[in-house]
Amino acid sequence: xxxxxxxxxxxxxxxxxxxxxxxxxxxxxxxxxxxxxxxxxxxxxxxxxxxxxxxxxxxxxxxxxxxxxxxxxxxxxxxxxxxxxxxxxxxxxxxxxxxxxxxxxxxxxxxxxxxxxxxxxxxxxxxxxxxxxxxxxxxxxxxxxxxxxxxxxxxxxxxxxxxxxxxxxxxxxxxx
Numbered sequence: 001x002x003x004x005x006x007x008x009x010x011x012x013x014x015x016x017x018x019x020x021x022x023x024x025x026x027x028x029x030x031x032x033x034x035x036x037x038x039x040x041x042x043x044x045x046x047x048x049x050x051x052x053x054x055x056x057x058x059x060x061x062x063x064x065x066x067x068x069x070x071x072x073x074x075x076x077x078x079x080x081x082x083x084x085x086x087x088x089x090x091x092x093x094x095x096x097x098x099x100x101x102x103x104x105x106x107x108x109x110x111x112x113x114x115x116x117x118x119x120x121x122x123x124x125x126x127x128x129x130x131x132x133x134x135x136x137x138x139x140x141x142x143x144x145x146x147x148x149x150x151x152x153x154x155x156x157x158x159x160x161x162x163x164x165x166x167x168x169x170x171x172x173x174x175x176x
Contacts, residue, residue: 008059011055011059011063012059012062012063013063014053014063015053015055015059015060015063015064015082016062016063016064016065016066016067018051018053018084018086019063019064019067019068019069019084020067021086022051022068022069022084022085022086023085023086023087023088023089023113024084024085024089024090024091024092024093024111024112024113024126025069025072025082025083025084025085025092025111025112025113026082026083026092026093026096026108026110026111026123027072027075027076027080027081027082027083027108027109027110027111028080028081028083028096028100028106028107028108028109029078029079029080029106029107029109030054030079030080030081030105030106031078031079031105032105033103033105033106037103037106040099041095041099041106044095044098044099045083045092045095048088048091048094048095049085049086049087049088049091050083050084050085050086050091050092050095051083051084051086052081052082052083053081053082054079054080054081054082055080055082057076057077057078057080060073060076060080060082061073061076068112068114068115069112069115070115071112071115071116071117072110072112072117075109075110075117078109080109083095083096087132088129088131088132089113089126089129090126090127090128090129090130090131091131092111093111093123093126093127093129094127096108096123097123097124097127107120108120108123111123111126113126
């Protein structure tokens, strides 16, 4: 069933609003993917806060205008599903990559982060980006490491003195 002009405008406005807030985007061809498989993909995307949408390419081009993902417009060909990461830059890449592993008919065709169009082979790099919580944890570990090392170094001086005194005591006890 064809969309009316008002429905098309609503789709463009919705996708454009999501694209303006998104951190990264992934486009993938889904030819031959069954409805059941697509439902599984949508459920997983919802769990990971990834916005998925199948949009006609002409509407997608209009929706991506004046966003960081405008660079994708030229390569929008064929039936594509667009995935936008809402909170975590690697979320859309992880969801689509995991789905593509189990489904050979689903193929990632392009991805974009920060206004740059990346090759599909870069999906592994994007998918391996840490989540916000993981990034904070890594940062805290890096910030805590010098302090821990300093405390261990300070603790080593009295520890070494105690070991030396104990060694002298043991030596005197054995000599006596």
